[in-house]
Each structure stands twice: as structure tokens, then as C-alpha cells.
Amino acid sequence: MNNPIRIGLIGCGDIAVTRHLPALQASPQVSIAALCDADLDRASQLAVQYEVALATSDYTQLLDDPSIDAVVICTPPWVTPHLTIASLHAGKHVLCEKPMAVDLETAMKVREAEQSSGYQVQIGFTYRHGPLLETLRDWIRDDKLGSPLIYRLGIFDEVWDPQGNPEHYERISRTMERGSPSIHDGAHMADFLNFLTGSAVADVQSFGLRTRSEFPSSNYDVSVIRFENGDIAKVEIGWFMPRFPAGEFEVVGPRGIAIFDRTAQTVQLKSETTTQTVKLEEEYFESCFRIQLDKFIRSIRTGERFVPGTKEGIASLALTKAIEKSIQER
Ligand SMILES: NC(=O)c1ccc[n+]([C@@H]2O[C@H](COP(=O)([O-])OP(=O)(O)OC[C@H]3O[C@@H](n4cnc5c(N)ncnc54)[C@H](O)[C@@H]3O)[C@@H](O)[C@H]2O)c1
Structure with missing residues (x-):
């Protein structure tokens, strides 16, 4: 060894x-x-x-x-x-x-x-590492869903709880001074999209909602991203709400849908004729x-x-900065 x-x-x-x-x-x-x-x-x-x-x-x-x-x-x-x-x-x-x-x-x-x-x-x-995302990428590459595809992503990981968890409140507030959730959690989302579509971004339309005036940036961003290969992604990334919807990660195409369920630790392919499920046995984050x-x-x-x-890091940042620019232009 x-x-x-x-x-x-x-x-x-x-x-x-x-x-x-x-x-x-x-x-x-x-x-x-x-x-x-x-x-x-x-x-x-x-x-x-x-x-x-x-x-x-x-x-x-x-x-x-x-x-x-x-x-x-x-x-x-x-x-x-x-x-x-x-x-x-x-x-x-x-x-x-x-x-x-x-x-x-x-x-x-x-x-x-x-x-x-x-x-x-x-x-x-x-979170690009491991069998779940690799299976999803293979299904897309093997044309199991057809094309073009619609990606539906929602990431809602930072709950508003300033009294219960002041240290978390401080950390996330400091982070928002350097950009909205799209720059930070959005880095993962942008990497997923770059990894899965393999296509350049054609156009980004984003909207940011600031739910409290003291927040230094928007805390709930909604984006629609169009790729050169015709795929479209709808992405919501929210922070600092007391209650959130469940996160989502689905890819819809003319031949079926693939669902990535982080909680169940599965990816599932549902086509017109078959249903296929891959489950991760080890704890997801670990x-x-x-x-x-x-x-x-x-x-x-x-x-x-x-x-x-760095190539993938720059590609992810380029997409999240395009989201930031679109939000700021409104
Ligand atoms: N991959 C993931 O799933 C994931 C999850 C959470 C956070 N992150 C990323 O990890 C990074 C850190 O996030 P965190 O939540 O742990 O933040 P944190 O604020 O809890 O920790 C950052 C640490 O860096 C230290 N630090 C700051 N400047 C320093 C310097 N010049 N020299 C030495 N230490 C210094 C701080 O004292 C602090 O202990 C961020 O970029 C965040 O986006 C990634």
C-alpha cells in the first residue's frame, strides 16, 4: 500500500x-x-x-x-x-x-x-459524486428520456431560525453579503446542470425575492435557464424562510421522467414502458x-x-453570475 x-x-x-x-x-x-x-x-x-x-x-x-x-x-x-x-x-x-x-x-x-x-x-x-447522479447522467446520455429535457430543481436548505440557531443566522447573513443563494447553493445546482446537459448556456432569466428588508441580497431566487441543445432548467433556490417546500430534482423528457430523491436516496426512471430504481445503501452525504x-x-x-x-468551477460560477446579473437588471 x-x-x-x-x-x-x-x-x-x-x-x-x-x-x-x-x-x-x-x-x-x-x-x-x-x-x-x-x-x-x-x-x-x-x-x-x-x-x-x-x-x-x-x-x-x-x-x-x-x-x-x-x-x-x-x-x-x-x-x-x-x-x-x-x-x-x-x-x-x-x-x-x-x-x-x-x-x-x-x-x-x-x-x-x-x-x-x-x-x-x-x-x-x-454531490456530483456517486452512483445516483452518474446513473441519471447515463440515462440522459443513453437517450432514455428523449430530448429536449426540462430540469426542475429546488434547493431549500437554510431555514430561518435566528433565535434557535444564532450562529447559523450569522453565518448565512455574512454569506448573503457576498451574493444571493444562487451564488452559494447555486454552485452545486449549476454544476449538476453542466454535468448533466453537457451543453452551453444560451440564456438566463432570473428573479430574486428579498423577504426581509435587512437581508443584503435576495433570499429566494427563481431562474429559467435555456441551453444551446434546447434543454430548459427551472431552478428555485431559497434561504431563510420558516418553512420550505420539499427540495426537487426531476428531469422530464418526451420519453419519460427521472426523479432524484435525496431523502429516499434513490434515482428512478419512469418511461412509457418501464420503471427502474437505483438506491444508495450508504448514507448519502457520507x-x-x-x-x-x-x-x-x-x-x-x-x-x-x-x-x-477549475474548468468545472469556472463553468458553474459563470452560470451563477449570469443569474446574479439577471436578478440585478430587474
Ligand atoms: N460541499 C458542501 O456540501 C458544502 C456545505 C456547506 C458549506 N460549504 C462551503 O464550505 C465553505 C465553508 O462553509 P462553512 O459553512 O463551513 O463556513 P464556516 O463559517 O462555518 O467556516 C469557515 C471557517 O473558516 C475560518 N476562516 C476564515 N478565514 C480564514 C483564514 N484566512 N484562515 C484560516 N481560517 C479562516 C473561519 O474561522 C471558520 O471557522 C463555504 O465555501 C461553503 O460554501 C460546502
């Missing part, structure tokens, strides 16, 4: 604690060599819990360590690109959280740093984060192109 890849993690907040650190700990292929957070106490407490030798609030200390092979970056997206560029120039491969930046100019600088350094970036489009990490490690070891990489 190969030596474990030595990983440093920067940004020990919610997603690092709930998903990345458990995935890293569970992988026999990595060892966690260092933890960094602007809040040193947070990094130090986690270093004790995960038995990590170095805890620091200074990311350069982590990047200066030649024994560290790669970095997982879980900071807010307005901080992430600067850390990604520094990591690449320090000779580390990077798995960075989505979106890779909040503007395209900065995202292009990350791509340039990747090209000039010879090290690579994988973007944390976690599975996606495990496969994401496995792919990162495999690409480091083989030198193959990191996928989803």
Missing part, C-alpha cells in the same frame, strides 16, 4: 467539522497533518480530538511544511481563492470548497496559478464526501486531471 497522503486542512468551521474531518479520518489513504483556523482555539480543540500534531491560525505555517502533500480548504468563498493560490505556489494540491470564488476574475487567477505552478485544484462539488476524497487522492497519485476541477 502507498504511503498515506499528508493533508493540511484550512478553515475548521461547519462543513469541515461535520463532513471533511470525519471523511479524512475514515480514509486509510490519508493522514491529517495540520489544522488551521483564524480562530486558534477552534483549530486546537479539533487537533486534540483528531490527534493532529499541528494546530495554527497562520496558514503559512502549514504551507511551509514540506511534509504536507495537499490541502483541503473549507473557508468562506471570498477567502478561499487567495488561500488556494498560496497553496498551489507552495507546491500543494488543493481540494477547495465551492464556490471556488465569488467573482470570475478571481476564479481565473486561481486557474492561472494552477497552470503556472503545475499543481492542481479539485472543486468541492460534492457517500458523496467519501467518494470526493477518494477521487482527490487517486488523482494526486496518478497525476490525472482533477475532476471537477
Whole structure:
């Protein structure tokens, strides 16, 4: 067996604690060599819990360590690109959280740093990984639904509960100062669409609703996206409502419908003649984060192109920025 890849993690907040650190700990292929957070106490407490030798609030200390092979970056997206560029120039491969930046100019600088350094970036489009989305893509490629297709997506993950969960309220409010939910959760949605349609975007029409005047951006966005191959997507992404409709993810075509049900952990194809269901047995989030990490490690070891990489990160951001522009023009 190969030596474990030595990983440093920067940004020990919610997603690092709930998903990345458990995935890293569970992988026999990595060892966690260092933890960094602007809040040193947070990094130090986690270093004790995960038995990590170095805890620091200074990311350069982590990047200066030649024994560290790669970095997982879980900071807010307005901080992430600067850390990604520094990591690449320090000779580390990077798995960075989505979106890779909040503007395209900065995202292009990350791509340039990747090209000039010879090290690579994988973007944390976690939910494209695994058998459910791959099955859905195969059904579409194999023309099981016919064409053109209508994608119906709804993502409603951040419930309004400022009293019950003030820390969450602060985090999401800070995030909305850097763009509406379409820029943030929309990064996953845009990646799904780019992954599934394989077609360029032709036109975007979006509307944003701001349900409280103190919100720095719209908190409920509705978009209609037209693709060059004739597909259409209708996307709703909402934050900070007390109650939400169930999320949706359906693809409708002239030959049938495919339904991705995150709660049931299934994708189902219903055509005129057959019904086919694929069910994921492993817990959905755990599975996606495990496969994401496995792919990162495999690409480091083989030198193959990191996928989803900066190309996919920029494609996703280009779509969500087009949504933002359309909202602002109204
Ligand atoms: N893939 C997914 O499913 C998923 C889910 C949630 C969040 N995210 C993404 O993960 C990122 C982080 O989100 P979160 O919810 O964990 O945020 P968070 O605010 O809980 O955590 C961010 C952490 O980064 C630290 N930090 C900020 N600047 C730093 C710096 N310069 N050096 C070191 N540490 C620094 C903060 O102290 C904080 O602990 C965001 O980009 C978000 O979009 C992805």
C-alpha cells in the first residue's frame, strides 16, 4: 500500500467539522497533518480530538511544511481563492470548497496559478459524486428520456431560525453579503446542470425575492435557464424562510421522467414502458464526501486531471453570475 497522503486542512468551521474531518479520518489513504483556523482555539480543540500534531491560525505555517502533500480548504468563498493560490505556489494540491470564488476574475487567477505552478485544484462539488447522479447522467446520455429535457430543481436548505440557531443566522447573513443563494447553493445546482446537459448556456432569466428588508441580497431566487441543445432548467433556490417546500430534482423528457430523491436516496426512471430504481445503501452525504476524497487522492497519485476541477468551477460560477446579473437588471 502507498504511503498515506499528508493533508493540511484550512478553515475548521461547519462543513469541515461535520463532513471533511470525519471523511479524512475514515480514509486509510490519508493522514491529517495540520489544522488551521483564524480562530486558534477552534483549530486546537479539533487537533486534540483528531490527534493532529499541528494546530495554527497562520496558514503559512502549514504551507511551509514540506511534509504536507495537499490541502483541503473549507473557508468562506471570498477567502478561499487567495488561500488556494498560496497553496498551489507552495507546491500543494488543493481540494477547495465551492464556490471556488465569488467573482470570475478571481476564479481565473486561481486557474492561472494552477497552470503556472503545475499543481492542481479539485472543486468541492460534492454531490456530483456517486452512483445516483452518474446513473441519471447515463440515462440522459443513453437517450432514455428523449430530448429536449426540462430540469426542475429546488434547493431549500437554510431555514430561518435566528433565535434557535444564532450562529447559523450569522453565518448565512455574512454569506448573503457576498451574493444571493444562487451564488452559494447555486454552485452545486449549476454544476449538476453542466454535468448533466453537457451543453452551453444560451440564456438566463432570473428573479430574486428579498423577504426581509435587512437581508443584503435576495433570499429566494427563481431562474429559467435555456441551453444551446434546447434543454430548459427551472431552478428555485431559497434561504431563510420558516418553512420550505420539499427540495426537487426531476428531469422530464418526451420519453419519460427521472426523479432524484435525496431523502429516499434513490434515482428512478419512469418511461412509457418501464420503471427502474437505483438506491444508495450508504448514507448519502457520507457517500458523496467519501467518494470526493477518494477521487482527490487517486488523482494526486496518478497525476490525472482533477475532476471537477477549475474548468468545472469556472463553468458553474459563470452560470451563477449570469443569474446574479439577471436578478440585478430587474
Ligand atoms: N460541499 C458542501 O456540501 C458544502 C456545505 C456547506 C458549506 N460549504 C462551503 O464550505 C465553505 C465553508 O462553509 P462553512 O459553512 O463551513 O463556513 P464556516 O463559517 O462555518 O467556516 C469557515 C471557517 O473558516 C475560518 N476562516 C476564515 N478565514 C480564514 C483564514 N484566512 N484562515 C484560516 N481560517 C479562516 C473561519 O474561522 C471558520 O471557522 C463555504 O465555501 C461553503 O460554501 C460546502
